[in-house]
Amino acid sequence: MINSKKAESDYPISNIIANRWSPVSFSAQAVEQEKINSLIEAARWAPSAFNEQPWQYIVGIKGDETHQKLVDTLAEGNDWAKDAPVLMCSVAKSFFDHKHKPNRHYMHDTGMATMNLVLQATELDLITHQMAGFDLEMIKKTFNLDEGFEPASMIAIGYAGDPKSDDMKTRDEAPRQRKNHSDLIWK
C-alpha cells in the first residue's frame, strides 16, 4: 500500500498541500461521519466573489442509493472509483441570487471550495481523487439539477488501500509531474 507521495517541491510548501495527491487504490474502510462533516465545513470557509458561495455537494456513502447513482455516472476509465467509500459531486450555481445575473466566477469559486475540502481530507489522513470523467447529463437528470446548476467535479474519498490490479499499482507508483515553477509566471 502506498500511503503518500509527497510533492518534490522546488520551494517549501505546507505539508497538507505537498501531501495531497490523487491515488486510485482505496480501502473498504468507511469514513467517519465527523470527518465528512469537517470536509464540508472546510469547503464552507472558502472565499468567493461577492461571498456568493456557489458550491454544493451531492454526498454518496457506499451502500446508500446516492453512492450507487453516482457510480452509475462514472466513465469507464474511472471504474476504480466505485470502491471509494465516499463519492461526492460538486454542483456549481452559475448565477448570482441578486438580480439573477451570471456569475463569471462560479466554477473558479467552486474549485476553491473543493480544494479546501480535499486539503482538509489530507489533514484527516484521507485520500481523495477528483475526476472529470462522468456523465454530466445523467447527474443533472438523476439529481434534478435546475437550469443554471452545473456538476463540476466528482470526488472519490476514503482511506488508502492496496491496489487491486497491476494497472492501479502502476498508476499509484508513477512519479508526480508538474510544469516548471518558472512556467507559471506570465511573461
Added chain:
Amino acid sequence: MINSKKAESDYPISNIIANRWSPVSFSAQAVEQEKINSLIEAARWAPSAFNEQPWQYIVGIKGDETHQKLVDTLAEGNDWAKDAPVLMCSVAKSFFDHKHKPNRHYMHDTGMATMNLVLQATELDLITHQMAGFDLEMIKKTFNLDEGFEPASMIAIGYAGDPKSDDMKTRDEAPRQRKNHSDLIWK
C-alpha cells in the same frame, strides 16, 4: 491592526483554512521573494483535469511596472488594493494543448491552484484578498493575452497593516458570514 479573524466553524477544520480571510488593510512591508516563490509553488501542486495545469500568474511587486499596470485595471471600489505590496492576476487557459479541445474545467482548476496559493500565504503569515472587480479587457490588452486565455482573479498579497480609513476598519471588523453547513449538501 486586526491580525486574524479565525472562522467560527461548526466542525473542526485545519488552522490554515480557518485562518485565511480577506482583509483590506495592508502594511507597506514588502513580501520576501522566497515567500512569493512558495506561493507559486503551492499553486503548482494543485490537481487538474488531465493534469493540464491551466493556470499562470501575472506577478506585480509594488514599485515595478507590472504592479502599476495591475493597479490601473482595478475597479473603483478596490482602490485599497493599490497599497498591497504584491498584486497577482491569475490567467486561465481555456483549452487543452492536446487537439486544442475546450477545457470545461479551466476556471475550476485555476480556482484550486489559487486556493493553494492563498492558503500557503496564510501559512507564511501573509494576508490575501481576491477581487473580481477589475477590467478584464484591459488585462487582456495590457498583458497580451492570446485568445483562449482569460483573467480569473486579482489577488492582493502582503502583511496585515492598520486600516487607513473608518470604512476599511469597519470592513475588516465585520463578522465573517457563511451559508449553513447543511445548505451545502445537495438534497
